[in-house]
Amino acid sequence: xxxxxxxxxxxxxxxxxxxxxxxxxxxxxxxxxxxxxxxxxxxxxxxxxxxxxxxxxxxxxxxxxxxxxxxxxxxxxxxxxxxxxxxxxxxxxxxxxxxxxxxxxxxxxxxxxxxxxxxxxxxxxxxxxxxxxxxxxxxxxxxxxxxxxxxxxxxxxxxxxxxxxxxxxxxxxxxxxxxxxxxxxxxxxxxxxxx
Numbered sequence: 001x002x003x004x005x006x007x008x009x010x011x012x013x014x015x016x017x018x019x020x021x022x023x024x025x026x027x028x029x030x031x032x033x034x035x036x037x038x039x040x041x042x043x044x045x046x047x048x049x050x051x052x053x054x055x056x057x058x059x060x061x062x063x064x065x066x067x068x069x070x071x072x073x074x075x076x077x078x079x080x081x082x083x084x085x086x087x088x089x090x091x092x093x094x095x096x097x098x099x100x101x102x103x104x105x106x107x108x109x110x111x112x113x114x115x116x117x118x119x120x121x122x123x124x125x126x127x128x129x130x131x132x133x134x135x136x137x138x139x140x141x142x143x144x145x146x147x148x149x150x151x152x153x154x155x156x157x158x159x160x161x162x163x164x165x166x167x168x169x170x171x172x173x174x175x176x177x178x179x180x181x182x183x184x185x186x187x188x189x190x191x192x193x194x195x
Contacts (some may be wrong), residue, residue, distance in 0.1 A: 041083075041086050048076050078139070084139065
């Protein structure tokens with residue numbers, strides 16, 4: 001339901017109707033809607049961690065490794081854009097493991113891989129934080145755009161002339177190209193701390 005209709009559509013009553021059961025029967029499994037959403041977060045994080053981290057491993061070099069990891073995380077997150085908001089706002093676990101690299105498996109793979117590539121502890125921490133911050137910002141924008149419904153109201157041309165004029169092109173997203181450019185820039189920043 002979250003994938004198809006968004007978070008607002010998920011009520012205990014609507015879920016029960018979809019399942020063909022009485023709403024009260026759901027409370028045998030979850031305490032309330034909030035507990036249901038917490039369970040969804042657990043499930044999404046488990047799905048993000050399934051199958052291990054990036055293909056190829058760090059033996060191919062740190063840059064191809066992080067590129068593969070970032071692309072795989074993006075692929076998995078974009079598959080559930082409406083659920084990603086839950087992962088971001090209900091992040092379980094310690095504060096240093098944050099979305100979208102929110103599973104201990106991914107963080108372990110990233111940090112251990114960078115150390116094997118000769119990164120110091122400080123450089124590995126920087127690499128993790130830089131990559132994760134880029135992914136969080138980019139994927140938050142991408143998934144919120146993908147999850148948005150309805151047409152936007154045009155801005156008043158008298159009050160916001162530039163915004164009105166550019167609004168059509170501002171609405172055009174080139175997520176694939178923008179992701180690759182942002183990722184390469186982030187990797188350049190990580191590479192700069194290795195010097």
